[in-house]
Amino acid sequence: MIAFILRRLVQSVAVMLTVGCIAFLLFRYVGDPVNNMVGQDTSLADRALLRQQLGLTDPAALQFARFLGRAAKGDFGVSYQYARPVGEIIAERLPATLELSIVAALLALAVGVPMGVYTGLHRTGLLSRLVMAFSLIGVSLPTFLIGILLIVVFSVELGWLPSFGRGAVVALGWWTTGLLTASGLKSLILPAITLALFQMTLIMRLVRAEMLEVLRTDYIKFARARGLPNRLVNFGHALKNALVPVITITGLQLGAIIAFAIITETVFQWPGMGFLIVQAIGFADIPVMAAYLMLVAFFFVAINLIVDLLYYAVDPRLRIERGGGAYGL
Amino acid sequence: MSQPLLEVEHLRVEIPTRRGVLTALDDVSFAIAPGEVLGVVGESGAGKSLTGAAVIGLLEPPARVAGGRIGFAGRRIDDLADPAMRRLRGKEIGAIFQDPLTSLDPLYTIGSQLAETIRVHLGLGRAGARRRALELLNEVGIPAPERRIDQYPHQFSGGMRQRVVIALALAANPRLVIADEPTTALDVSIQAQIIALLRRLTREHGTAVMLVTHDMGVIAETADRVAVMYAGRIVEIGAVRDVVLRPQHPYTAGLMGAIPVLGARRERLLQIDGAMPRLGAIPGGCAFHPRCAHAFDRCRSERPELLPAGPSAAACWLHAEADHG
Numbered sequence: 259m260i261a262f263i264l265r266r267l268v269q270s271v272a273v274m275l276t277v278g279c280i281a282f283l284l285f286r287y288v289g290d291p292v293n294n295m296v297g298q299d300t301s302l303a304d305r306a307l308l309r310q311q312l313g314l315t316d317p318a319a320l321q322f323a324r325f326l327g328r329a330a331k332g333d334f335g336v337s338y339q340y341a342r343p344v345g346e347i348i349a350e351r352l353p354a355t356l357e358l359s360i361v362a363a364l365l366a367l368a369v370g371v372p373m374g375v376y377t378g379l380h381r382t383g384l385l386s387r388l389v390m391a392f393s394l395i396g397v398s399l400p401t402f403l404i405g406i407l408l409i410v411v412f413s414v415e416l417g418w419l420p421s422f423g424r425g426a427v428v429a430l431g432w433w434t435t436g437l438l439t440a441s442g443l444k445s446l447i448l449p450a451i452t453l454a455l456f457q458m459t460l461i462m463r464l465v466r467a468e469m470l471e472v473l474r475t476d477y478i479k480f481a482r483a484r485g486l487p488n489r490l491v492n493f494g495h496a497l498k499n500a501l502v503p504v505i506t507i508t509g510l511q512l513g514a515i516i517a518f519a520i521i522t523e524t525v526f527q528w529p530g531m532g533f534l535i536v537q538a539i540g541f542a543d544i545p546v547m548a549a550y551l552m553l554v555a556f557f558f559v560a561i562n563l564i565v566d567l568l569y570y571a572v573d574p575r576l577r578i579e580r581g582g583g584a585y586g587l
Numbered sequence: 588m589s590q591p592l593l594e595v596e597h598l599r600v601e602i603p604t605r606r607g608v609l610t611a612l613d614d615v616s617f618a619i620a621p622g623e624v625l626g627v628v629g630e631s632g633a634g635k636s637l638t639g640a641a642v643i644g645l646l647e648p649p650a651r652v653a654g655g656r657i658g659f660a661g662r663r664i665d666d667l668a669d670p671a672m673r674r675l676r677g678k679e680i681g682a683i684f685q686d687p688l689t690s691l692d693p694l695y696t697i698g699s700q701l702a703e704t705i706r707v708h709l710g711l712g713r714a715g716a717r718r719r720a721l722e723l724l725n726e727v728g729i730p731a732p733e734r735r736i737d738q739y740p741h742q743f744s745g746g747m748r749q750r751v752v753i754a755l756a757l758a759a760n761p762r763l764v765i766a767d768e769p770t771t772a773l774d775v776s777i778q779a780q781i782i783a784l785l786r787r788l789t790r791e792h793g794t795a796v797m798l799v800t801h802d803m804g805v806i807a808e809t810a811d812r813v814a815v816m817y818a819g820r821i822v823e824i825g826a827v828r829d830v831v832l833r834p835q836h837p838y839t840a841g842l843m844g845a846i847p848v849l850g851a852r853r854e855r856l857l858q859i860d861g862a863m864p865r866l867g868a869i870p871g872g873c874a875f876h877p878r879c880a881h882a883f884d885r886c887r888s889e890r891p892e893l894l895p896a897g898p899s900a901a902a903c904w905l906h907a908e909a910d911h912g
Binding site: 476484502572 | 643645669673674675676677678681682684685686689690691692693694695696703704707708739741752755756758759
C-alpha cells in the first residue's frame with residue numbers, strides 16, 4: 259500500500275516536472291519577457307540591465323530550477339496585463355472556478371448515476387427511452403450553445419435567473435464564496451447546469467453501459483439464484499461493480515470540468531480562472547498562462563492520485579496483486 | 588417412486604426473435620423424487636441448462652415459459668410472482684453454475700456473500716450468520732475457514748471457489764439443487780473431488796439434485812436416473828444402469844458408443860455423424876432422423892412421444908413398431 263502510494267507520487271512529480279518544463283519554455287521563449295515589461299522608449303542599456311537583474315542571462319538549466327523553485331512557492335511572476343503578482347490574481351479567481359466545478363460535478367453525479375442505474379435496470383421502459391434520447395442531446399450539443407439557450411430561456415424570456423456574474427459573495431479568509439447568499443446561489447444555477455450537462459449525460463451513459471454489462475455476469479445470476487432480494491442484487495452487487503470503472507472516468511472528468519470551465523465562464527462572465535485565462539490569451543499575458551497551465555496540471559495529477567487510491571479501496575483484487583498503476587493518466 | 592419433489596409436465600420454452608418464435612424446449616416432462624439425483628445429458632444447445640433455468644425461474648428474457656407446468660412439493664411454481672419465486676430460490680431450490688471463477692462477486696469477501704445469503708433465508712443475526720458460514724465452509728472442506736472466510740474470491744483456486752459456491756447453494760438447506768455443469772470449468776483432477784463432495788453433502792442432507800452435464804462418466808457415478816435431451820426434447824429417460832447399459836434410443840446408443848474405453852484399441856473415436864440441428868431448423872418428425880441409421884418413413888413425418896421402451900422410456904418409433912407389430 260505504502261509502496262503503491264510512493265510509486266504514484268513519484269509518477270505525479272514526473273508529470274508536474276514535465277508540465278513545469280513546458281510552462282517554463284512558454285514563459286521564457288514565447289516572446290521576450292523584457293520586451294513585454296518595459297516601454298517602447300527604454301534604452302538598450304536599460305534593457306540589458308533588466309535582463310541581468312531578472313537572471314535571464316543565466317544558463318537555461320539554472321533559470322528552469324529557479325522557475326520551479328518559485329512556482330513551488332506560488333510565485334509565477336508579475337502579470338503583464340494587471341502588473342500584479344500572478345499568484346495573487348489566481349488566488350482571487352480560484353474560489354469561483356472551484357465552487358462552480360465542484361457544484362457541477364456533484365450535480366452531474368447526483369443526476370447521472372441514478373439515471374444510469376434506472377435506464378440500465380429498465381432497459382425497454384418508456385422513461386428510459388426518453389432519457390436516452392435526451393442524453394444524446396446532452397452529449398452532442400456544444401457547451402456554449404447550451405449556456406446561451408439557458409440564458410435565452412431563463413434570463414431573457416422568463417427573467418428568473420441572472421445571466422452573468424457570480425452575485426454577492428462572502429469572504430471567508432482569502433476564500434470568497436457565493437454559496438451563502440441568495441444572489442450567489444441564483445447566479446450559480448445556470449452555469450452549473452451548463453457545465454454539468456455534458457458530464458451528466460456522459461456519466462449516465464457510462465453507468466448504464468456498465469450496469470448492462472454487470473447484470474449479464476454469472477455472479478449476478480448466481481446472486482439471484484441464491485434468492486437475494488432485487489434491491490440487494492441491483493444495488494449491493496451490480497451497482498458496486500458497475501461503479502469501479504465509473505470512478506476513473508468521473509475522476510478524470512472532474513479534472514476536465516475544471517479545465518473546460520473556460521467556455522462556461524466566458525458565456526456567463528463568471529469571474530473565475532477560465533475567464534481570466536481567456537483574457538490572458540488575448541493579451542499574451544504569458545505568466546498568467548504559465549501559472550494556469552501548471553495549476554490545471556496540478557489538479558489533474560492530484561485528482562488522479564485520489565482516484566487511484568479510491569480504486570484501491572474499492573477493488574480488493576488490486577490490494578493483493580501488484581500493478582494497480584495500470585489505470586493512471 | 589414416492590410423491591415427487593419436482594414435477595415438470597409438458598414444459599415448453601419459447602424464444603421470440605426477429606425472425607419468428609424459436610421453440611427451445613418442447614414437451615419436456617420429468618420428475619425428481621426427494622433425495623433423488625437426476626442426471627440430464629445431451630449435446631451443447633440441447634436445452635439442458637434452459638430446463639434448469641426454467642425450473643428456478645431465471646430464464647433470461649426474451650426466453651419464456653410458453654406452456655406446461657412446473658410443480659414443486661405439490662405446488663405449482665412456474666406461474667409464481669417474482670417475490671414468491673425469490674423466496675423459493677436459494678431457500679428451497681439451490682443452484683450451482685458452471686463457472687466457479689465468475690459465480691462469486693469479486694468485490695465482497697466470501698464470508699459476506701455467505702452471510703447475506705444466510706441472513707436472507709434463515710433470518711439469523713450478524714454473529715449467527717457468521718457462525719453458520721464457518722460451519723458451511725468447514726463442511727465443504729475449505730481448510731482454515733476462520734482465516735479464509737474474510738478473503739476475497741480471487742484469493743481462492745477454481746476448485747476452492749466451486750466449494751464456496753456449493754456452500755452458498757446449500758446455505759439454507761434447500762430440498763433441491765440444480766447443478767448446471769458444476770465441474771466443466773475445473774481441472775480433471777478437481778472434478779472428481781467436487782462431484783464426490785456434492786454427492787456426499789446432498790446424500791447427508793437428503794437433497795435432491797438435478798445434475799446437468801455432458802459427462803456420461805459423472806452421470807454413471809452419481810445419478811440415480813438420467814434424462815437424455817436432444818434438440819429441446821427428452822428422447823430417453825430411465826434408471827442410470829438401464830440407460831447406460833441398454834440404451835433404447837439410437838441417439839443414446841450413439842452417445843454411449845462415443846465414450847472411449849481405456850485399453851480398447853481403436854483407430855478412431857466413434858461419433859454420431861452430422862450435428863444437432865439449430866433451433867430454427869429442427870426437422871419435422873423425429874428431430875434425430877437425419878442422423879439416425881435406423882430411420883424409416885414414419886420418423887420423417889410423425890414426431891414420436893416419450894413411451895415405455897424396455898426398462899426405460901424413449902421417444903422413438905422403433906419401439907412403437909416393436910410393440911405393435
